[in-house]
Amino acid sequence: MRILAYRPCPGGGNTIGHVDVEIIDGLKLFGLRIAQMPDRSFRVFGPNTDRGGRAMSFAPAMVNAIAHATLKTLEMDEHSHNDRIAS
Numbered sequence: 885m886r887i888l889a890y891r892p893c894p895g896g897g898n899t900i901g902h903v904d905v906e907i908i909d910g911l912k913l914f915g916l917r918i919a920q921m922p923d924r925s926f927r928v929f930g931p932n933t934d935r936g937g938r939a940m941s942f943a944p945a946m947v948n949a950i951a952h953a954t955l956k957t958l959e960m961d962e963h964s965h966n967d968r969i970a971s
Contacts, residue, residue, distance in 0.1 A: 926951035
């Protein structure tokens with residue numbers, strides 16, 4: 885699994901941000917919303933259909949994989965940003 889792009893969400897609320905992710909080679913999903921619940925668990929939501937319903941859903945194991953890949957990407961970006969500041 886690979887995070888292709890990450891867009892952070894401004895503070896307030898449970899949404900961490902939105903990601904584009906390549907689940908496996910050749911399967912890319914765009915605009916997934918990553919949220920962390922009060923119990924510290926994660927949820928991943930796909931874009932809605934034009935009628936307002938869900939376009940996709942994810943099993944708990946897939947939610948955890950996407951959330952952890954996103955958090956790892958954020959951590960790497962923070963280290964990279966700090967490295968640039970120190971230079």
